[in-house]
Amino acid sequence: MAVIEIQNLTYTYPATSHPALREVSLTVEAGEFVAIIGPNGAGKSTLCYTLAGFIPHFFKGELQGEVRVAGQDIRRVRLEDWVLKVGLVFQNPFNQISGAKFTVYEEIAFGLENIGVPREEMKRRVEEVMALTGIEDLADRSPYALSGGQQQRVALASILVMQPEVLVLDEPTSQLDPIGTREVFQVIRRLAHQGVTIIMAEHKVEWIAEYADRVIALAEGRVIGTGTPADVLTDPRLPDYGIGISRYTAVARRAAGEGLWPAERRLPVTLDEAEAGFRAVEEAHAHLH
Amino acid sequence: MVERLSFYLERSSPLHRLNPTTKLVVAFTLILVAFLGPGLLLPSLIFLLILTPLSFVGQVGREFLRTTVRLLLPLFAFLFVMQSLFYPGGKTVLFGFWIFSVKLEGVRFAFLTATxxxxxxxxxxLLLFTTHPGVLLLDLTQRGLPASVAYILASTLQIIPQMQAKAATILDAQRSRGLDTSGSLGRRIRALLPLVGPLVFGSLVDVEERAIAIEARGFRSSRPKTSLVEIEDRPLERALRWLCLLAIILALGSRLWP
Structure with missing residues (x-):
């Protein structure tokens, strides 16, 4: 069943002349983990904001086309209710801390207080997501006294605790160091295994190649490619659009130029695929001699 | 990086367990009685016989006395010197030296004002030492303070140290590229100007993201809110608050019909 259906979406921010998204059409199935790649300014954040309802309800501007999430027209929903259906986590971990609460535990409970969840259920749900995101030991710390990776997991837990049907992540690791990035991706993989529908804008293609079910590439507001990570991430046009490619793909492409990659084999996107390819080349050489 | 957010000192004392509103009401009552009530000694007695013992009940006595002295000693010294020498209408000279004379009326006025x-x-x-700001705000919200006002107060408490840290970072960045922030007062003030732009505009950008973040947490949800923490309010405390009201009325009465 398709959870997200977008038909010919064109959106222009207020006081700008060029659309941020142009005739975007895509569908996402329930339980799918879809990564959105594209250079800066391609419209990734705009797409995330649209799914989460902040476009057109927070940023006004002009929206054309059809956006349906969980069967509902995004234009007809009320933002204050919509946040229960679609959860949004964005780049800056620091700005996602509410500032209203003094400990991590209270910070995660903040959303549940706002939507009127009874106290016992609140505690159960808060403790559940703290275990899921691996931040139990931070419960009594100030949410401001944490590392970026810890803060981003608190932000993620604060949204997950509201049990949204769809989780939208807008470059959640772009301001994190490699350790923070791994911490966040591990949580996201756990969620994907649990069957949460995840839409994630992300630059780090090595991680996408490992985790995502499907990749959508955006450039200048248009969809320029969609398919499995292996198909989209090895698309030779990506560098022309300013989209980074996996270092495994880059190495294999250079090797292929010198005849050192098996001709029939697709270029690799993960370390394992690269290793398998180069071993095949090695064996072929061994046979020759 | 995060400094102390408030005066709050964590202890497990009976004073800490009191309902925050009770403490707030008692604080206001003591202040009103000190200002309205009769007699020269009343405020000092309130301090010595009520506030100081209470601070030891709250296990914050040492911090309480130390902070009070540090905050007020300079003010009091100034007050006594000025008032005892220059109080208008002072007649009873206690003692004099050179061209100055210390007058009894001035000393009395200074003492009363100071206490x-x-x-x-x-x-x-004492209220701030023994009451967590979050709990105080929560209690006030449950008594009808709008959630948005409570949010502004709580987030201000938390964001000020963050702003200070950010200002320090910007200043360091500018210094490392040769901005001179030492020297005369005028030069120091001029050196602050380049700080204002990045700090203020950066904060404005943050405000939009912060608005999105709390919106995403259902802050504007129309459902009735619940709260994680339960705040106790015993019947005895309610009675105490009515007693406070009575004390205020009595103090007011003593002022109106002496």
Whole structure:
């Protein structure tokens, strides 16, 4: 069943002349983990904001086309209710801390207080997501006294605790160091295994190649490619659009130029695929001699 | 990086367990009685016989006395010198030296003003030492303070240290590229100007993201809110608050019909 259906979406921010998204059409199935790649300014954040309802309800501007999430027209929903259906986590971990609460535990409970969840259920749900995101030991710390990776997991837990049907992540690791990035991706993989529908804008293609079910590439507001990570991430046009490619793909492409990659084999996107390819080349050489 | 957010000192004392509103009401009552009530000694008695013992009940006595003295000593010294020498209408000269003379009326006025200020500052200090700001705000919200006002107060408490840290970072960045922030007062003030732009505009950008973040947490949800923490309010405390009201009325009465 398709959870997200977008038909010919064109959106222009207020006081700008060029659309941020142009005739975007895509569908996402329930339980799918879809990564959105594209250079800066391609419209990734705009797409995330649209799914989460902040476009057109927070940023006004002009929206054309059809956006349906969980069967509902995004234009007809009320933002204050919509946040229960679609959860949004964005780049800056620091700005996602509410500032209203003094400990991590209270910070995660903040959303549940706002939507009127009874106290016992609140505690159960808060403790559940703290275990899921691996931040139990931070419960009594100030949410401001944490590392970026810890803060981003608190932000993620604060949204997950509201049990949204769809989780939208807008470059959640772009301001994190490699350790923070791994911490966040591990949580996201756990969620994907649990069957949460995840839409994630992300630059780090090595991680996408490992985790995502499907990749959508955006450039200048248009969809320029969609398919499995292996198909989209090895698309030779990506560098022309300013989209980074996996270092495994880059190495294999250079090797292929010198005849050192098996001709029939697709270029690799993960370390394992690269290793398998180069071993095949090695064996072929061994046979020759 | 995060400094202390408030005066709050964590202890497990009966004073800490009191309902925050009770403490707030008692603090206001003591202040009003000190300012309205009769007699020269009333405010000092309130400080010595009520506030100081209470601070030891709350296990914050040492911090309470130390902070009070540090905050008020300079003010009091100034007050006594000025008032005892220059109080208008002072007649009874206690002693004189050179061209100055210390007058009894001035000393009395200085003493009364100083002890009233002492009650005002120290009762709030005691409230802040023994009450977590989050709990105080939560209690006030449950008594009808709008959630948005409580949010503004709580987030201000938390964001000020963050802003200070950010200002320090910007200043360091500018210094490392040769901005001179030492020297005369005028030069120091001029050196602050380049700080204003990045700090203010950066904060404005943050405000939009912060608005999105709390919106995403259902802050504007129309459902009735619940709260994680339950705040106790015993019947005895309610009675105490009515007693406070009575004390205020009595103090007011003593002022109107002496």
């Amino acid at each position: 009233r200020v002492l009650v005002m500052v120290s009762s709030f200090l």
